Amino acid sequence: MMSELFSLKNKRALITGGTHGLGMAMAKGLGSAGATLIINGHTEEKMNAALAEYKAAGFDAHGFLFDVTDEASVAASIDNIEQQVGPIDILINNAGIIMRTPMLEMEASDFRKVIDIDLVGPFIVSKHVGKYMINRKAGKIINICSMMSELGRNTVSAYAAAKGGLKMLTKNMATEWAKYNIQVNGIGPGYFATTQTAPIRTEGHPFNEFIINRTPAGRWGDPEDLAGTTIFLSSPASNFVNGQIIYVDGGLLATIGKPANEA
Numbered sequence: 001m002m003s004e005l006f007s008l009k010n011k012r013a014l015i016t017g018g019t020h021g022l023g024m025a026m027a028k029g030l031g032s033a034g035a036t037l038i039i040n041g042h043t044e045e046k047m048n049a050a051l052a053e054y055k056a057a058g059f060d061a062h063g064f065l066f067d068v069t070d071e072a073s074v075a076a077s078i079d080n081i082e083q084q085v086g087p088i089d090i091l092i093n094n095a096g097i098i099m100r101t102p103m104l105e106m107e108a109s110d111f112r113k114v115i116d117i118d119l120v121g122p123f124i125v126s127k128h129v130g131k132y133m134i135n136r137k138a139g140k141i142i143n144i145c146s147m148m149s150e151l152g153r154n155t156v157s158a159y160a161a162a163k164g165g166l167k168m169l170t171k172n173m174a175t176e177w178a179k180y181n182i183q184v185n186g187i188g189p190g191y192f193a194t195t196q197t198a199p200i201r202t203e204g205h206p207f208n209e210f211i212i213n214r215t216p217a218g219r220w221g222d223p224e225d226l227a228g229t230t231i232f233l234s235s236p237a238s239n240f241v242n243g244q245i246i247y248v249d250g251g252l253l254a255t256i257g258k259p260a261n262e263a
Contacts, residue, residue: 005237009034013234014081014088016040016068016125017095019050021194022144022223026092029227030234031059035090038081039063068095068121071128078128087136090234091129093122094144096162100155111158118162119169126173126184134180140234143170145188145245150253167245174243183242185233190249192221214257217250 013030017023019041027037037059041047047063054061062085066077081088096118099110122143133139147153148160149167166186173184191211193201200207201220212218229248232238247253 006231006235007034008090008231008234011089011234012036012038012086013090013092014038014040014125014129015092015094016121018092019043019046021196022189022192022226023092023094024050024053025223026094026144026226026230027054027061028057028059029224029230030090030092031057031061032227033231033235035234036085037061038085038088040068040077040095041065042067068125069116071124074124075128078125078132082132088129088132089138090140090142091126092142092144092230092234093125093166095121096144098156098159102155103157106158111161114158115162115165118159119165122166123169130173130177130182133182134177137181139177139180139182140238141173141182141184142230142233143167143173143184143186145170145186147188147190147247147249147252149186149188149245150247170245171243178242183233183238185238185241185243186245187226187229187233188245188247188249188253189226190215190221190247190252192223192225194223215250215252216255219250221248221250 008030013035015023015027018027018039031037037054039050039061042065047065051061051063064077064081066073097114099114126141143166145167146163148156149163152160170184170186177184226248229246
């Protein structure tokens with residue numbers, strides 16, 4: 001049946017940074033398709049609040065606190081998850097940070113911190129989850145890329161470097177692991193309406209107007225807009241899709257934009 005192509009029943013999905021924002025939106029999408037949710041975070045308070053929200057929505061959710069940049073902690077946590085919850089069938093590498101600082105003002109230590117979390121973190125987590133997937137000869141890995149995987153923007157040099165690197169890491173992971181029946185793809189979200197973007201989404205705010213005019217769909221993305229792509233790349237429907245980055249951006253990357261006076 002067609003519905004079985006997109007079913008995640010009896011599958012377990014690990015979502016790093018899944019306690020809030022787009023990570024939570026993607027996790028809820030996976031849960032709605034039947035997946036058991038394994039949520040990673042780094043603060044107990046946020047984890048408890050997130051798990052309460054997942055469970056209130058009827059999802060089977062489990063929480064594990066670990067730092068994605070600490071390889072020893074990641075290795076131990078993945079082992080614990082495999083033993084306590086079961087095999088990890090799906091990995092969403094979503095945890096990340098951004099620092100908006102002009103290059104001339106940015107400390108090298110801050111640049112390295114962004115690279116460490118946004119690029120090295122997905123490498124470490126994928127490496128340890130991948131060992132299990134390779135043994136089982138099955139798995140889905142989704143790296144959360146960005147518009148900055150393709151475009152530059154003032155003040156986000158470290159973030160753009162990390163997300164550009166993550167795009168290429170995705171392709172290389174697919175190259176190495178496709179023979180084990182592991183599909184590795186990426187999602188590049190456009191500009192989404194979240195609590196973090198709320199201050200700049202007010203009517204009349206210059207950036208709000210810029211995004212609405214720059215995006216052919218004429219709006220910010222709703223976090224729920226990510227659910228379909230996440231489910232697709234996590235399900236049997238994408239078994240021959242590998243090494244691709246799907247941009248969920250309302251058409252932003254497809255155009256150079258329009259003149260300010262054009263309707």
